[in-house]
Amino acid sequence: MTTAQAMPTVKLTQPPPPPVPRGWTLARVSGIGFLGFWLAGGIGLVLLLYNGFDPDFYARYGPKFVNGLIVTLQIVFLSVLIGSALSLPAAAGRMSRNPLAAVPAFAFVYFFRGTPLIAQTFLVYYGAGSFREPLDAVGLWWFFRDPFFCVIFTFSLNTAAYQAEILRGAIQNVDKGQWEAGKALGLSKFAIYWNIVLPQAMIVALRPYGNEIVLMIKGSAIASIVTVFDLMGETRRAFSRTFDFQTYIWAAIFYLILVELLRRLWARLEGRLTRHLVRTPQGKAKKSPTEDSQIATVEELDATART
Numbered sequence: 294m295t296t297a298q299a300m301p302t303v304k305l306t307q308p309p310p311p312p313v314p315r316g317w318t319l320a321r322v323s324g325i326g327f328l329g330f331w332l333a334g335g336i337g338l339v340l341l342l343y344n345g346f347d348p349d350f351y352a353r354y355g356p357k358f359v360n361g362l363i364v365t366l367q368i369v370f371l372s373v374l375i376g377s378a379l380s381l382p383a384a385a386g387r388m389s390r391n392p393l394a395a396v397p398a399f400a401f402v403y404f405f406r407g408t409p410l411i412a413q414t415f416l417v418y419y420g421a422g423s424f425r426e427p428l429d430a431v432g433l434w435w436f437f438r439d440p441f442f443c444v445i446f447t448f449s450l451n452t453a454a455y456q457a458e459i460l461r462g463a464i465q466n467v468d469k470g471q472w473e474a475g476k477a478l479g480l481s482k483f484a485i486y487w488n489i490v491l492p493q494a495m496i497v498a499l500r501p502y503g504n505e506i507v508l509m510i511k512g513s514a515i516a517s518i519v520t521v522f523d524l525m526g527e528t529r530r531a532f533s534r535t536f537d538f539q540t541y542i543w544a545a546i547f548y549l550i551l552v553e554l555l556r557r558l559w560a561r562l563e564g565r566l567t568r569h570l571v572r573t574p575q576g577k578a579k580k581s582p583t584e585d586s587q588i589a590t591v592e593e594l595d596a597t598a599r600t
Contacts (some may be wrong), residue, residue, distance in 0.1 A: 338542070345539055354531045354540070361527030362547055364441075368513045368523060371445050373506055376452035383457035384464065398457070405454035411515050413451060418443040418519045444516040448509065455505050463498035464490060496566055503559040510551050524548070 315321065386398025405413065421428065421437035428434040436442050467490050475485030517526035528544040531537075 342539065342542065345537075347537075350535065350537065354527070354535075357522075357527045357531065358524065358543065358547070361522055361524040364521065364523040364526075365510070365513050365516075365551075368441075368444060368448065368516055368521075369506065369509050372448035372452055372513075373509060375445070375449035376456050379449065379453035380456035380460055383453060384460040387457060387461045388464065401450075402454045402457055405451050406458070410447070410451050410512050411518065414444065414447045414515055414519060417447045440516075440519045440521050444519065444521055448513070448516075451512075452505060452509055455508075456502070459498050459501045459505065460494065463494035463501075466497050467493050499559070499563050499566065503555065503563075506555060507552055510555070511548065514548075 383398050383401060386394040387402065389395045389398070417437070418440060421443065425434055428437055436446075471489050471493065472485055475489050480488075513523060514525035516523050517529055520526070522530065524544055524547055528540050531540045
């Protein structure tokens, strides 16, 4: 056997094929036309706001819009925070085989997911007045007579029902082998649930949780109907005094900014938590220094054998 036959050969990678030229298909033309329509609408909206610019209006109602935005953020933050705490026992009850826990949890989730949020808000805000004497007797009337607290109470229960179903589905999505592995290690059910199952379930539930927060941001506009001056409440008050429909345009812009900021934050958080699941694109993986040295050695030996 000669030296040239003993030396390994290096396979040369073929260049990728040239891109296929894209023709003007019906789908492409429709997409460009649809994009152009929205672009023209955006330019028209900017021109409308520019031509209708009134310094006195913004100086008078600008701070009120900011205050309403702060109230909206308070409603969403407190509701989601309290709802997440309430969703844990509700999800546990939904997964329980004990009827004493499963039936109330099912009724709670069924009611708050099956009825409109505005109806729930009216039931709490206007219905609490019918029970003023019992509530006053137990010292809770101060809470239910305030529209802000009624909104927080209703929104928290509503989002707790949705979060309980999100959490239940995420927990049931975790492989049963995780439970068996925890039991094999001698861990208690609570330790397995808290340290093994729940962290994996939260990754699965991360995107649905983001959708739920977006829905709460948009649903918080219902608070303005029960005299809470959030962003929509301040918008309605400004419109009732000026009859300028641009107030609703600015309200929509503020809501879009909130949703977009949340979307970007959630995408970054999801990428951070799932970075171990991202696969390196084929053909773009970085070679280790050891692999580079091995390849260089093979090429040098092959070149030496050929000479």
